[in-house]
Amino acid sequence: MASALTLGVEEELHLVDPRTSLLAARAPQLLAALPPESFGAELQRTTVETNTRVWNTLTELRDDIVGLRGKLIDAAAGEGLMVAAVGTPPLSSAEDFELTASGRFSRMQQEYRLLVDEQLICGLQVHVGVDHRDLAVEITQRIGRDLPLLLALSASSPYWHGADTGYSSIRTIIWQRWPTAGATGPLQSAAEYDDLLADLISSGVIADAKMAYFDVRPSSHAPTVELRVCDACPIVDDAIGIAGLFRAMVAEAEQASLRGDPMNLLAAPLHRAAMWRAARSGLRGDLLDGAARPQPVPATVAIRDLLVRLRPALERLDDWDTVSELVEGTLARGNSADRQRTALAERGAMADVVDSVVSETRGLSGLAGAARVAPRSYRARAGDEAFTGRGEPRPAYRELFASIAANGLDDLADRGREREAWAVDAGMTFGVAGEHRPFPVDLLPRIIPAHEWRHLSEGLRQRARAVESFLGDAYGPGDLVKDGLLPAETLRGCVGWRDEARQLPRDVVRAPVMGFDLVRNELGGWRVLEDNVRVPSGAGFAIAMRDLMDAVAPDLARPADLLDPAAAAGQLGRALRACSRNVGDTVALLSDGSGNSAWFEHQLLARRAGLLLVEPGDLSVTDQLVLTAEGQRIDVLYLRLDVELSDLRDDDGRPIGAELLQAAALGSVALANAPGNGLADDKAMYCYLPDLISYYLGERPMLESVPTYRCADPEERRAVLERVGELVTKPIDGYGGVGVLIGPNASASEVAARRRVIAANPSGWVAQELVALSSHPTFGGRDLQPRYVDLRAFVYLSGTGPPDVEVADLALTRVAPPGSMVVNSSQGGGAKDTWIIGTVAD
Numbered sequence: 001m002a003s004a005l006t007l008g009v010e011e012e013l014h015l016v017d018p019r020t021s022l023l024a025a026r027a028p029q030l031l032a033a034l035p036p037e038s039f040g041a042e043l044q045r046t047t048v049e050t051n052t053r054v055w056n057t058l059t060e061l062r063d064d065i066v067g068l069r070g071k072l073i074d075a076a077a078g079e080g081l082m083v084a085a086v087g088t089p090p091l092s093s094a095e096d097f098e099l100t101a102s103g104r105f106s107r108m109q110q111e112y113r114l115l116v117d118e119q120l121i122c123g124l125q126v127h128v129g130v131d132h133r134d135l136a137v138e139i140t141q142r143i144g145r146d147l148p149l150l151l152a153l154s155a156s157s158p159y160w161h162g163a164d165t166g167y168s169s170i171r172t173i174i175w176q177r178w179p180t181a182g183a184t185g186p187l188q189s190a191a192e193y194d195d196l197l198a199d200l201i202s203s204g205v206i207a208d209a210k211m212a213y214f215d216v217r218p219s220s221h222a223p224t225v226e227l228r229v230c231d232a233c234p235i236v237d238d239a240i241g242i243a244g245l246f247r248a249m250v251a252e253a254e255q256a257s258l259r260g261d262p263m264n265l266l267a268a269p270l271h272r273a274a275m276w277r278a279a280r281s282g283l284r285g286d287l288l289d290g291a292a293r294p295q296p297v298p299a300t301v302a303i304r305d306l307l308v309r310l311r312p313a314l315e316r317l318d319d320w321d322t323v324s325e326l327v328e329g330t331l332a333r334g335n336s337a338d339r340q341r342t343a344l345a346e347r348g349a350m351a352d353v354v355d356s357v358v359s360e361t362r363g364l365s366g367l368a369g370a371a372r373v374a375p376r377s378y379r380a381r382a383g384d385e386a387f388t389g390r391g392e393p394r395p396a397y398r399e400l401f402a403s404i405a406a407n408g409l410d411d412l413a414d415r416g417r418e419r420e421a422w423a424v425d426a427g428m429t430f431g432v433a434g435e436h437r438p439f440p441v442d443l444l445p446r447i448i449p450a451h452e453w454r455h456l457s458e459g460l461r462q463r464a465r466a467v468e469s470f471l472g473d474a475y476g477p478g479d480l481v482k483d484g485l486l487p488a489e490t491l492r493g494c495v496g497w498r499d500e501a502r503q504l505p506r507d508v509v510r511a512p513v514m515g516f517d518l519v520r521n522e523l524g525g526w527r528v529l530e531d532n533v534r535v536p537s538g539a540g541f542a543i544a545m546r547d548l549m550d551a552v553a554p555d556l557a558r559p560a561d562l563l564d565p566a567a568a569a570g571q572l573g574r575a576l577r578a579c580s581r582n583v584g585d586t587v588a589l590l591s592d593g594s595g596n597s598a599w600f601e602h603q604l605l606a607r608r609a610g611l612l613l614v615e616p617g618d619l620s621v622t623d624q625l626v627l628t629a630e631g632q633r634i635d636v637l638y639l640r641l642d643v644e645l646s647d648l649r650d651d652d653g654r655p656i657g658a659e660l661l662q663a664a665a666l667g668s669v670a671l672a673n674a675p676g677n678g679l680a681d682d683k684a685m686y687c688y689l690p691d692l693i694s695y696y697l698g699e700r701p702m703l704e705s706v707p708t709y710r711c712a713d714p715e716e717r718r719a720v721l722e723r724v725g726e727l728v729t730k731p732i733d734g735y736g737g738v739g740v741l742i743g744p745n746a747s748a749s750e751v752a753a754r755r756r757v758i759a760a761n762p763s764g765w766v767a768q769e770l771v772a773l774s775s776h777p778t779f780g781g782r783d784l785q786p787r788y789v790d791l792r793a794f795v796y797l798s799g800t801g802p803p804d805v806e807v808a809d810l811a812l813t814r815v816a817p818p819g820s821m822v823v824n825s826s827q828g829g830g831a832k833d834t835w836i837i838g839t840v841a842d
Contacts, residue, residue, distance in 0.1 A: 087157025168282025345524025348451025431597030501676025
């Protein structure tokens with residue numbers, strides 16, 4: 001006979017002080033005024049537990065949960081408090097823990113110490129009624145494989161002590177430290193389960209049966225199966241979807257038991273691994289599938305496969321329409337961990353994260369007033385910077401899209417001809433394969449919020465100071481070699497090493513102009529992908545793109561405090577003039593002419609920054625002074641060359657580069673972005689940047705780097721060769737995206753060929769972990785498409801002290817072509833105007 005499959009839920013909810021966004025230990029006062037049959041105390045005085053009645057339908061269960069939350073929220077409001085149904089409180093720490101007064105809880109704290117003191121966590125427990133306890137025990141065995149999927153849907157605890165843990169459910173990691181957390185191991189009956197509990201109690205490891213904190217367990221006093229793996233869910237519908245899925249899993253397992261189907265148990269280490277993966281990645285990475293030998297699959301695939309498999313059970317329960325809609329809603333908006341990270345990325349304050357979970361707990365989505373803007377065909381990814389999964393504009397973009405709506409997206413697409421005409425008139429081209437092509441600009445700008453730019457600016461200043469210190473030391477005293485940080489052969493074996501760079505005076509600023517390529521991942525975190533110190537380009541194009549937007553799309557709503565990229569020309573000029581070692585400060589930009597791929601930029605920067613624009617034939621060196629053809633002395637040469645300076649010759653074959661180097665060695669001219677700076681560009685040297693920041697500045701890196709492997713290292717090479725199909729492999733001396741292979745997007749033959757090339761010349765290659773890049777809506781003809789983007793930011797230096805470093809008021813957003821993750825213009829990519837929100841103080 002089939003079980004009734006009734007439903008009940010226990011929710012644990014945090015009490016929050018609205019003034020501080022920290023936990024408030026006021027549960028005893030609230031519980032004194034609430035009915036004890038529905039509300040109870042928990043281990044910590046900052047938490048209240050609610051208990052629903054037993055119900056037959058999801059609708060009844062939902063109404064009960066909403067009603068209980070409402071009563072608690074009203075009682076909390078009377079005490080000046082808020083309520084948050086969330087796995088961990090984003091801002092609170094162990095110092096906020098206050099033990100609920102009871103002999104049992106006091107004994108637990110004495111026995112388990114830190115485990116109890118850090119129990120600032122809240123979960124969701126779901127009970128499903130079954131026919132008898134033996135069946136309940138069997139069902140716990142049969143459904144173990146699917147529990148990680150429910151955890152991934154519920155994950156709501158990315159933050160701990162005010163910091164991002166990197167996990168979607170750090171609550172799970174904290175909880176799994178209890179001695180009885182996890183799977184029970186194989187059990188055949190309720191009697192075996194009871195014997196297991198008795199042995200655990202007699203061992204002294206736990207005090208009573210209530211401390212059986214297994215992932216799923218039979219009730220000790222009623223024939224129910226209890227789910228315990230889930231974080232508390234701020235949005236009630238997420239909890240209801242999970243309850244519906246869990247009941248269907250129980251129903252399916254019961255039918256399998258009645259048929260006598262064999263149990264497909266997952267080995268304990270694999271179960272633990274699957275739970276860890278769900279806690280780590282949530283819905284934004286891979287989960288393990290249900291195969292006999294589990295393999296990683298995207299979370300959305302695994303969960304939709306579960307839905308399809310459970311459809312017969314859901315239909316028997318009359319839950320299919322409800323549960324499928326609710327689960328798809330969770331997948332579309334992301335779990336709470338995703339939404340919390342989005343809230344922090346958009347507003348930059350952890351208090352806003354607290355407010356968002358409190359609003360969701362009250363039944364508010366936090367998106368009031370936001371209507372769908374993205375076309376129905378637009379498939380917004382989790383990492384889309386402009387749109388939510390439902391096609392609603394994110395807060396930073398609402399004003400922009402409101403102004404676009406006045407005329408419609410099609411009108412903006414129609415302005416493509418005006419854009420192209422403007423670019424032709426301005427000569428805005430970029431060299432590719434020996435020819436100059438129009439520089440492709442998308443008319444939908446990218447917005448960088450003020451708090452993100454502030455964070456990036458601080459990290460870039462730090463990184464730039466370390467790079468300049470490194471270059472001066474590597475070509476000067478060599479302290480890092482003397483102190484054993486790097487072997488001399490490692491430095492001099494780098495592709496970017498130039499012996500002639502050692503001739504320059506030790507006190508020069510070698511790289512007053514630096515560029516850094518940054519990527520934003522799907523959760524809003526920024527990482528430095530590459531350093532560009534030899535000849536970083538793009539600032540001039542960023543300036544020109546704003547001119548283009550002002551001419552072609554002046555009606556788009558500009559945010560307040562929008563930085564003006566034109567100001568960067570003055571910043572550049574000041575940094576270059578500060579390089580002068582002489583009385584004068586005449587700066588010339590030395591270009592190898594119209595054949596240079598960035599010739600347009602050379603002209604624009606020279607004009608806007610007040611620099612002379614010269615080519616090799618325009619210069620002479622007389623009495624070690626660098627002069628123009630008109631006899632004007634040059635004090636600083638800003639090198640923008642495609643060749644090494646020592647190899648530079650004019651049209652007559654005169655070795656002007658060698659002459660300039662000699663003058664620079666004597667101090668009569670300063671070389672901005674000097675020979676040898678390619679040492680810091682070297683992709684193998686990128687791995688050492690965190691160590692260099694610590695060595696030269698005594699600081700921890702503010703911006704993370706992408707995990708990078710040096711193929712020259714035998715151990716790392718072996719790992720790379722095994723994982724070429726999972727990694728991004730790059731030639732050490734490559735630039736412009738040439739030679740980059742994105743392993744997951746490559747064919748088997750391409751992966752095999754790259755493996756052979758690396759094995760033959762390991763020192764010529766590095767590999768990086770693939771970053772799930774953010775995307776941005778981009779016009780692909782007339783329709784909007786999500787395209788991968790990166791960001792090149794620029795830093796100008798006049799020294800290595802904090803006051804000597806200035807981040808340019810602009811950045812270049814580069815856009816990958818359709819189906820690609822390579823953003824370089826030489827590989828078919830484009831660009832966007834970057835709207836940076838900042839203040840003068842920033």
